[in-house]
Amino acid sequence: MNHLKVAITGGTSGLGLALVRELCQRGCRVAFVARTCESVDRIAHNHPGTHGIVGDVARKEDIHPTALQITAALGGLDVLVNNASSLGPTPLALLGDTECEDFALALETNVLGPFRLTKALLGALTASAREGPGALVLNISSDAAINAYPQWGAYGVSKAALRHMSAIWGEELAAQGVRFLSIDPGDMDTPLHALAVPDADPATLKRPDAAARELADAISATLVREHA
């Protein structure tokens, strides 16, 4: 995976941070995006060679400045990982108790954000596909995208939409050489999970670095297969 240019949203904690570390170790050139300046600076400082970008994928106004910084930092883009996620209401709530604003935030972060960022980076991704081993968008999914779990309404609906969007993008852009993957990494010991299920026993949860290794393998397998 040497020199593959990868951008990861939500890259300062949980699975995103584990992916930054894993992909750096595998020789990728990594840019990551997160909302908080202090966290971005800290992670960039601790991982020399990475490029930290402050941006909120849920804000329309942040998308193009973020896309600009990604492609300026990496000189293009081969892989986009839409990892940043919002649970919607916290603590989790029944749909009937969910505020419209919290529902909207889940959709903005988990569906519209990935749509906008993918669209803004489509030129870079298709350019990469024309020149090299193909480009890839990896959308982080959840079993809540398929199963109807009570209290996971806003999150589940948004993840279901993201999963379907991945499939449609994939159909539409196969001829352009851009692949789309939607992968459920499983229940992990992450800040997001702790927010959703505060009393979960961390010992029963998957470690984010294990999930990151699996995702990196999936990225590698997809692009190598495309190249072969």
Added chain:
Amino acid sequence: MIAARHPVQRPRDARLLVINWQGAIAHAARSSLADFLEAGDLVIANDAATLPASLHGVHLPSGAPIEVRLAGRSSFAREHLRFSAVVFGAGDWRTRTEDRPQPPPLVPGDRLALGPLVAIVERMLGHKRLVALKFEGPPDTVWAGVARHGRPIQYAYLDRTLALWDVWSPIAALPVAFEPPSAGFALDWRFLETLRARGVEFATITLAAGISSTGEPALDARLPFDEPYRVPAATASSIRRTKTKGGRIVAVGTTVVRALEHSGGHPGTGVANQRVGPRTRLRVVDAILSGTHEPHESHYQLLRAFQHDDVLAEAGAALEASKYRTHEFGDSVLIFFHRPPRRMPSRRHVYRERSPLGA
């Protein structure tokens, strides 16, 4: 012609004036662009994304408000933070560039505070408004500052301010252009699908399109500035393949013509510093899709490499008479070079018969 005042990249009623190789003029809907292409042709566009190149701030030695418009750069490298730039005095784009006040006197060493950025004037470039400047700080910090503080260069004829998404074409990739390579506004993903279905190839180059106008005749006479470009190996292969089979190379925009004619269609990076005009012998490009241009614009000189002056004059009169829209968000022209196609019409001939050219 009339100014296209609404910043919509692909208005449904966009029009296309076509000049075939024989110099015959036809009018069409721009949505029928693919009808003028044939299997074996190759469409090449500039995939440069546009920087928010307008930076407001203060000339620190005098405290005077200024606007800096980044205008050129000699390399795409992220750590290359030296730019040429045009500096304006107080005010903004609502005043025509021609009427903008001069900046305070600038000398090398002057520091400019531009939002979160600081730039130092390194040299004057032969005009009181034109400077070579360098941003201070690490590259990621500078690019973050440009991305957040900068705004796209604005146009006084538009009815609203432009956001970055207004000036990025659908294929925009590397952020290196200072003004949009706006011929690419005509492209969308459905069009690229149509090309594929018809056996027309598509490829890209990247050229850092420079500033199109400074409002100063003395400076405008020096346009276009030198523009770095890159021709990907895949694009160069497509060009060779197309030439071998006798297909036509269709450049989307003047910037693509500059890059391809400077490189000879070979892969790699370079700096386009030539002027393409009536005496240029085109080596690579067979046709250009462009915005509508008037004779006083530098882009018009480039069109003269494709067609005889009398044909362009006739086309200009037709654009005027039919009230085509001009400027960045305007209608388009498709101009074929005045030489016969290198191959006999194939059964794809049907497209030509169907086209309004009737040729």
